[in-house]
Amino acid sequence: MSKPPRVWVSSATPRKGEVLRVRAQIEHVMESGLRQDAEGRIRPRNIVTRFEARLGQALLFAWEPGISVSQNPYIEFTFVARESGELNMLWKDDQGQTISASKGIAVG
Numbered sequence: 641m642s643k644p645p646r647v648w649v650s651s652a653t654p655r656k657g658e659v660l661r662v663r664a665q666i667e668h669v670m671e672s673g674l675r676q677d678a679e680g681r682i683r684p685r686n687i688v689t690r691f692e693a694r695l696g697q698a699l700l701f702a703w704e705p706g707i708s709v710s711q712n713p714y715i716e717f718t719f720v721a722r723e724s725g726e727l728n729m730l731w732k733d734d735q736g737q738t739i740s741a742s743k744g745i746a747v748g
Contacts, residue, residue: 643667645741647729651744653720662693665714666731666739672707688713690732695745696725721747 643666650661668687675686687709694703701717727743 645729645731645739647741647743649727649743649745651721652744653748654722656747658721659718660720660745661716662727662729663714663716664682664693664729665711665712666740668731670707670709670711670713675708686734688731688733690730691715692730693717693719694730695719695723695726697703700727721745723747 645664645666648663651658654660665729669686670688670727671683671686673682675683677683683706687707691701691705691713692699692701700719703715705713724729724747725745727745729742730738730740732738
């Protein structure tokens with residue numbers, strides 16, 4: 641997870657009550673732990689185990705994917721704009737690595 645996540649928000653300045661769409665993608669191998677390398681050794685499992693999206697301290701969305709998710713996971717979710725704040729997204733994987741991204745939301 642060395643490259644920064646790609647994040648798109650439908651509006652950075654929504655009206656109160658407007659539904660916002662968020663699209664986010666990271667580059668990650670999502671190795672299931674079920675495949676073998678050329679020498680027949682099992683490749684260690686390393687998948688994204690948790691994704692969280694928060695507006696300020698409020699949890700908007702949480703996802704715990706399994707091994708069937710393809711590499712470079714893409715996620716899309718919506719929420720209703722009720723207040724301004726920082727939209728913070730966090731991904732965690734089996735190896736303990738984390739990556740985050742944020743976008744400011746100013747409700748008008």
